[in-house]
Amino acid sequence: MFYREAGQFKTSYAADSAKFPIRQDLVAIWIYLAIGFLVIPVFGDKYFIEVIMIPFLVLALAAIGLNILVGYTGQISLGTGGFMGVGAYSCYKMATYFPDMNIIVLILLSGFFAAIVGVIFGLPSLRIKGFYLVVTTLAAQFFLEWAFIRIPWLYNYNDTGAINEITRESFGYIITGAQSDYTVKYLVVLSIVVGMTWIASNLISGRIGRSWMMIRDMDIAAELMGVRPLYAKLSAFAVSSFYCGVAGSMMVFFWQGSAEVEIFDYNRSFQILFMVILGGLGSLLGSFLGAAIIFILPIIIRAAPDYGIPIQAATADHISLIIIGVLIVVFLILEPLGLARLWGIIKQKLRVWPFPY
Amino acid sequence: MNVHDTVLSAAMDDGIAPGEELLHVDNISLSFGGVKAITDVSFDILKGEIRAIIGPNGAGKTSMLNVINGFYHPQEGTITYRGEERRRMRPYQAASSGISRTFQNVALFKGMSTLDNIMAGRTLKMHKNFFWQMWRHGPALAEEIEHRKVVEEIIDFLEIEAIRKAPVGTLPYGLQKRVELGRALAAEPSLLLLDEPMAGMNLEEKEDMSRFIIDVNQQYGTTIALIEHDMGVVMDLADRVMVLDYGKKIGDGLPEEVQKNQDVIDAYLGVSH
Amino acid sequence: MELFNQIFVDPFVTMYELPDLLLQTLWEGFVSGTLYSLIALGFVLIFKASSVFNFAQGIMVVFAALTLVGLHELGVPAYLALLLTLGVMYLLAFSVERLVLRHMVNQPDIILFMTTIGLTFILIGAGELVFGGEPKAMITEELGLPTGSSDWDVFGGIVIFQHIDIAAAVIAFLLILGLAIFFNKTRIGRALRAVADDHQAALSVGISLNQIWVIVWFAAGIVALATGIMWAAKSDVSFALQVVALKALPVLVLGGFTSIPGAIVGGLIIGFSEKLFDLYWGVPILGGGTESWFAFIVALLFLLYRPEGLFGEKHIERI
Numbered sequence: 001m002f003y004r005e006a007g008q009f010k011t012s013y014a015a016d017s018a019k020f021p022i023r024q025d026l027v028a029i030w031i032y033l034a035i036g037f038l039v040i041p042v043f044g045d046k047y048f049i050e051v052i053m054i055p056f057l058v059l060a061l062a063a064i065g066l067n068i069l070v071g072y073t074g075q076i077s078l079g080t081g082g083f084m085g086v087g088a089y090s091c092y093k094m095a096t097y098f099p100d101m102n103i104i105v106l107i108l109l110s111g112f113f114a115a116i117v118g119v120i121f122g123l124p125s126l127r128i129k130g131f132y133l134v135v136t137t138l139a140a141q142f143f144l145e146w147a148f149i150r151i152p153w154l155y156n157y158n159d160t161g162a163i164n165e166i167t168r169e170s171f172g173y174i175i176t177g178a179q180s181d182y183t184v185k186y187l188v189v190l191s192i193v194v195g196m197t198w199i200a201s202n203l204i205s206g207r208i209g210r211s212w213m214m215i216r217d218m219d220i221a222a223e224l225m226g227v228r229p230l231y232a233k234l235s236a237f238a239v240s241s242f243y244c245g246v247a248g249s250m251m252v253f254f255w256q257g258s259a260e261v262e263i264f265d266y267n268r269s270f271q272i273l274f275m276v277i278l279g280g281l282g283s284l285l286g287s288f289l290g291a292a293i294i295f296i297l298p299i300i301i302r303a304a305p306d307y308g309i310p311i312q313a314a315t316a317d318h319i320s321l322i323i324i325g326v327l328i329v330v331f332l333i334l335e336p337l338g339l340a341r342l343w344g345i346i347k348q349k350l351r352v353w354p355f356p357y
Numbered sequence: 358m359n360v361h362d363t364v365l366s367a368a369m370d371d372g373i374a375p376g377e378e379l380l381h382v383d384n385i386s387l388s389f390g391g392v393k394a395i396t397d398v399s400f401d402i403l404k405g406e407i408r409a410i411i412g413p414n415g416a417g418k419t420s421m422l423n424v425i426n427g428f429y430h431p432q433e434g435t436i437t438y439r440g441e442e443r444r445r446m447r448p449y450q451a452a453s454s455g456i457s458r459t460f461q462n463v464a465l466f467k468g469m470s471t472l473d474n475i476m477a478g479r480t481l482k483m484h485k486n487f488f489w490q491m492w493r494h495g496p497a498l499a500e501e502i503e504h505r506k507v508v509e510e511i512i513d514f515l516e517i518e519a520i521r522k523a524p525v526g527t528l529p530y531g532l533q534k535r536v537e538l539g540r541a542l543a544a545e546p547s548l549l550l551l552d553e554p555m556a557g558m559n560l561e562e563k564e565d566m567s568r569f570i571i572d573v574n575q576q577y578g579t580t581i582a583l584i585e586h587d588m589g590v591v592m593d594l595a596d597r598v599m600v601l602d603y604g605k606k607i608g609d610g611l612p613e614e615v616q617k618n619q620d621v622i623d624a625y626l627g628v629s630h
Numbered sequence: 631m632e633l634f635n636q637i638f639v640d641p642f643v644t645m646y647e648l649p650d651l652l653l654q655t656l657w658e659g660f661v662s663g664t665l666y667s668l669i670a671l672g673f674v675l676i677f678k679a680s681s682v683f684n685f686a687q688g689i690m691v692v693f694a695a696l697t698l699v700g701l702h703e704l705g706v707p708a709y710l711a712l713l714l715t716l717g718v719m720y721l722l723a724f725s726v727e728r729l730v731l732r733h734m735v736n737q738p739d740i741i742l743f744m745t746t747i748g749l750t751f752i753l754i755g756a757g758e759l760v761f762g763g764e765p766k767a768m769i770t771e772e773l774g775l776p777t778g779s780s781d782w783d784v785f786g787g788i789v790i791f792q793h794i795d796i797a798a799a800v801i802a803f804l805l806i807l808g809l810a811i812f813f814n815k816t817r818i819g820r821a822l823r824a825v826a827d828d829h830q831a832a833l834s835v836g837i838s839l840n841q842i843w844v845i846v847w848f849a850a851g852i853v854a855l856a857t858g859i860m861w862a863a864k865s866d867v868s869f870a871l872q873v874v875a876l877k878a879l880p881v882l883v884l885g886g887f888t889s890i891p892g893a894i895v896g897g898l899i900i901g902f903s904e905k906l907f908d909l910y911w912g913v914p915i916l917g918g919g920t921e922s923w924f925a926f927i928v929a930l931l932f933l934l935y936r937p938e939g940l941f942g943e944k945h946i947e948r949i
Contacts, residue, residue: 013505014498076740124930128937130740131683131887135879136933139926150917202493206501207483209490210469214477217466224426225544226452226481235487266873270747277744282468314758321755328748333733336741 019201022351036190041183049186050255052296057193058250060291063275064200064284065243070273071281072204073236074216075125079118079137080244080272082144085264087114087245088252089154092163096156103168103176104188107249114245115238117144122237126230129219141266148261164258176253185254192250196243201284203239212236213282244272274324278331280338289339294324373439375405379548379580380425385434387420387604394420395431396604402548407574408582409595409612413624416601418584419461422550425582426458427451439547453481457546459537461553461584467526471536474525475511478543479504511539515569531562538569542579549573551583555590563587567594592616600624633915641910650787655905661795661864663901664802668857669878670885670893671806672850677887678826679846680731680839681739685746688875689753690851694719695858695867699769700761708772719851727843754869765868768859770794775863798860805856806894809849818845826888873922880929900925 008023010016020026040053066080091110095103121140125133148154155163167177174180175188203209211232214222223229252259271294279290298320304311311319335341373379380402387395395417402408410418423429425436427446435442438454457478466474483504489497512518515535520528525536534554541549554570555563567590573579585591591598591612598615600608602624608615615621645652669687676684697718701711726749734742770777776793813819824832825842833839861871881900885892904924912920 013502013509017501017505074740076743121930124933128933131743132883132933132937134683134685134743135883135926136930138876138879139923139930142923142926146919146923150919199491202497203487203490206490206493206497207480207485208487210473210477211480213469213473214466214480217468218464220428220448221460221464221466222477223448224428224452224458225477225540226449228449266876270751273744273747274751277748318755318759321751322759323755325748325750325752325755329730329745329752332737332741332745332748333730336737 017205019205033194036194037187041187044183044186046182050182052299054182054186054189054255056291056295057189058247058255059272059275059295060288061193061196061250062244062247062272063279063287063291064197065240065247066272067276067279067282067284067287068200068204068212068243069236069240070276071283071286072209072216073212073233073240074219075122075233075236076130076133077137077240078134078266078269078273079121079140079144081264081266081268082141083114083118083241083244084248084251084268085144085148085261086117086241087111087248088259088264089148089163090114090245091249091253092156092166093154095166095168099166103166103253104192107192107246107253110249111242111245114248115242118237118241118244119234122234122241125233125237138266141269145261145265148264160260162258162260163252189250189254192246196246197284200239200243204284208235216282274328277328278324278338280340281336283338283340285343286338286340289343293327293339297323373404373547375403375578377404378402378437379404379439381437382421382425383435383437385421385424385431385436387417387424387429387431394604395424395601397434398601398604398606399434400599400606400609402580402582403597404547404580405574405578406580406596407570407594408580409591409598410582410584410601411586411588411591411598411615412601415603417604418601419552420604421601422458422552422582422584425451425548426456426550452544455545455547456550457541457544457548458550459534459541459552459554461556463530463533463537465525465533465537465540468524470522470524471512471517471528471539472508472521474536475508475539475543476504478540479508481544508543511542514542514572515539531558531565534558534562534566535569538566538573542573542577547580549579549581551581551585553584553586555585555587563590570594636915637911640914644910648787650784650789651909653784654789655909656902657789657791657795659902659905660898661792661798661901662905663898664799665857665861665897666877666881666900667894667897668802668805668853668860669875670881670897671809671890672853672857673878673882674885674888674890674893675809675846675850675853679822680825680843681742681829682731682746683739683743683887684850685743686749686753687850687854688872688878689750689869690719690722690854691858691861691875692867692869692871693722693753693757693858694851694855695768695862695871696757696761696766698855698859699766699862699867702769702772703761703766708769711769712773715855716852719855720848723844723847723851726847727840731843732840750872754872758869765866765870768862768867770863773859775859792864794860794863798863801856801860805853806890809853809890812849818842822846877925880925883929884932900928903928 008021010021015021020029040049044053062080062084065083066077069075069077087110090113091106094101094106094109098106117140121136124136128136149161152161155161158164167174167179175184204212211222211227212235214225214227215229215232215236219229222232248264251263256263275290275294276287277290278293279288280286298317301320301323302313302316304316331338378401381399382401383399385395385398386393398417398421410421412418420429424431427448427450430445437443438456466477469477483500485497485500489495512521515538517532517535517539520532520536525533528536538551538554541551551570555566558566570581570583571594574581583594585594595612597610598608598612599606600615600618600621602620607620607624608618610618669691672687672690673684676682676687694715698711698715701714702708706714730745730749734745776797779790779792781788781790813822821832821837822842822845824835824837825839829839832842858867861874865871877900878897881893881896883896884899885894885896904921907924908918908920912918912924
């Protein structure tokens with residue numbers, strides 16, 4: 001009823017090409033941001049922020065990264081976990097070598113290392129398409145996993161083979177390490193995720209994003225329109241891996257605390273891919289929705305005994321695997337563009353409600 | 358026809374006077390493995406004309422267009438475009454030298470809107486780099502809007518205002534062909550290649566499309582090479598016609614001449630070789 | 631210079647000095663190569679008939695083995711369990727066709743591929759839910775498969791042949807022979823080849839695509855079961871095997887997605903080369919464990935050089 005565009009006339013092309021052409025959407029975004037930045041830090045408890053919000057945001061960022069590659073450029077990748085790992089390990093090494101550097105700067109810098117590795121493993125995409133790319137990105141995944149174990153230099157030769165977060169201050173707050181305050185961590189993560197989402201949305205709505213989508217929809221026609229496949233594909237690999245890399249280092253420094261190679265294994269790659277598929281290929285909103293469903297569903301199912309449903313933890317995990325698998329199949333059959341598309345349909349219905357014709 | 362037209366046509370000037378040679382194809386031969394698609398074909402396209410390429414199915418017409426815009430690389434022969442000889446080039450290089458085209462089977466970007474598809478045609482004209490794009494507001498947005506104006510002109514010209522925001526995958530075939538023409542026009546080509554622009558259309562749609570092709574040619578002075586099966590359309594539109602059969606050139610000249618050519622009549626009636 | 635030696639001299643010296651070790655490694659490479667070939671074969675069957683890139687093929691191997699062992703644990707005699715497992719694999723093929731493929735006609739290949747990833751997770755979840763997640767031992771003896779090993783004294787050393795490995799090679803050979811006969815001599819096989827060639831044309835001469843899909847998925851299921859038994863006899867039945875099963879992908883890259891001989895040759899190449907590389911180069915220079923990625927990197931390099939695979943034809947793009 002209140003969701004209407006009637007009376008909102010666009011008087012310039014700038015207004016017409018704005019990301020939220022309908023005013024109510026823009027208002028909604030500001031409300032979400034207010035909830036994220038003000039309400040949750042004040043009212044959210046430690047469990048909610050540390051166990052749900054921070055991981056959700058980190059995974060959503062990785063999903064955005066993968067969505068740029070799969071959803072916007074049409075290059076399928078199963079190497080996400082590896083690229084996230086590159087971010088995490090490079091951040092850890094930099095934090096060791098430059099103890100005085102602001103950790104937030106290092107986290108953002110770590111994205112560049114991931115981007116470089118992403119471009120190297122993206123090179124085959126210039127000659128091959130589709131399923132073949134699955135193989136080369138899996139090559140990245142398995143090779144990187146191996147490197148994280150077999151190159152002790154990466155984890156400073158410590159006995160556990162794991163990397164541990166280092167306590168760091170910035171702007172007078174301890175933001176990483178055991179003594180850090182969860183609200184501060186949360187605000188840092190949220191700021192990075194919001195900022196990077198904004199940048200992603202800028203890229204996508206401009207020339208570069210368009211050239212990605214051209215490659216995705218019809219690569220031959222794109223090339224005949226003057227898109228250079230080399231630049232378009234490799235820039236997508238670079239940006240995508242940058243996002244995954246930053247997500248990876250945030251995963252270690254703000255969420256897990258320490259990391260062994262297992263958190264960057266190929267299961268992580270699948271998890272992120274599922275977020276992208278369920279949420280919606282080629283949708284930033286979808287990356288958040290997908291991350292929410294895939295990450296939170298197992299938590300809810302595992303909490304079933306608390307509500308009196310007697311299932312064991314292992315069984316709960318199996319059930320969530322099945323549910324996620326079924327959701328993927330059902331979504332791909334019924335709505336290949338995912339939750340974001342469903343949301344779009346609901347909004348469209350709302351716009352014309354109650355007179356659909 | 359409408360007030361904005363000047364913006365586009367001014368930009369299409371490539372320094373070659375009307376009537377001079379824009380493209381010259383010299384003894385081109387193309388084969389795939391053992392199959393010869395084109396055998397020793399030469400012809401030219403003059404600035405400002407509408408040049409039709411006709412021939413029975415499998416005559417090598419589309420292959421010829423593919424050679425011109427660098428998608429196929431001929432084994433023999435050369436192509437002289439705007440006075441420069443070239444033998445091998447990548448499709449994006451052809452695009453940046455002002456050759457733009459439409460496709461036999463519509464090759465639109467199905468996941469994008471009409472507007473984005475035509476904006477896609479502007480890719481080569483946009484230069485704001487990655488860092489401006491990241492920020493978007495400011496120069497990148499200004500550039501975007503500047504090009505949006507050109508695109509809106511094309512949308513007006515092709516009378517597709519109503520489907521501006523529609524995803525092209527959902528449009529009827531005739532409109533898709535029109536959007537594809539718009540995308541090719543957006544690149545402000547000096548040479549526009551149209552591969553069966555009217556295939557599968559009804560009479561009304563054909564008339565619309567013919568009108569657009571003539572308008573493009575006359576208002577913007579764009580040189581057009583087109584493949585078409587509808588002889589009526591070809592005879593009406595084309596200034597000169599080349600006929601291919603089994604990859605060989607069997608006729609070339611004014612429409613009336615070609616119509617009388619015995620080889621051409623034989624090829625179409627299927628006289629055995 | 632030391633590195634030069636390590637790469638170009640030392641491995642060959644070792645091979646020369648310890649020929650029994652070389653022979654043993656080659657044998658092991660051959661055995662795992664056969665198994666890779668079998669998994670790849672399942673992929674190729676499905677890809678040819680329905681152009682679905684079935685990511686779940688590796689899981690079907692584990693799922694089949696798990697069902698077999700799980701049923702036996704529930705007290706079903708071994709051979710009956712084998713039959714029942716075949717039934718389960720048929721049921722799986724049938725439901726995949728009925729519930730998934732039938733609804734996905736005309737979807738882009740990449741969507742179909744992602745659907746099979748979804749299927750993978752359903753199978754993992756279902757398998758673990760029903761039969762438990764802990765590793766199980768394969769019922770090798772109950773199925774009448776040979777155990778134990780023979781030593782062969784040669785070159786002043788011994789080479790050990792596990793009997794189960796020999797059986798695996800023989801069974802793989804018979805399976806491939808059977809499939810070849812099935813494809814070339816039967817009516818259904820002819821229909822299958824017709825479908826592989828051109829879906830539309832096959833439909834137009836009255837071949838039922840749906841029926842063909844069930845058959846190829848079932849055939850892939852049988853291959854998966856055979857692979858699962860052999861493989862699990864060497865290690866254990868557990869979903870950790872799926873990582874190994876992924877190696878069928880580089881095999882396919884080498885052999886081409888539609889070529890059965892390609893799958894076999896590709897599997898053997900990968901099997902031999904990864905064992906040799908790890909022993910002679912991986913362990914001394916890189917610290918070992920290279921088997922996890924070697925096949926993939928080989929595939930990657932190969933793709934850069936020859937994107938259409940060993941046996942695939944060069945594809946001419948048309949617009």
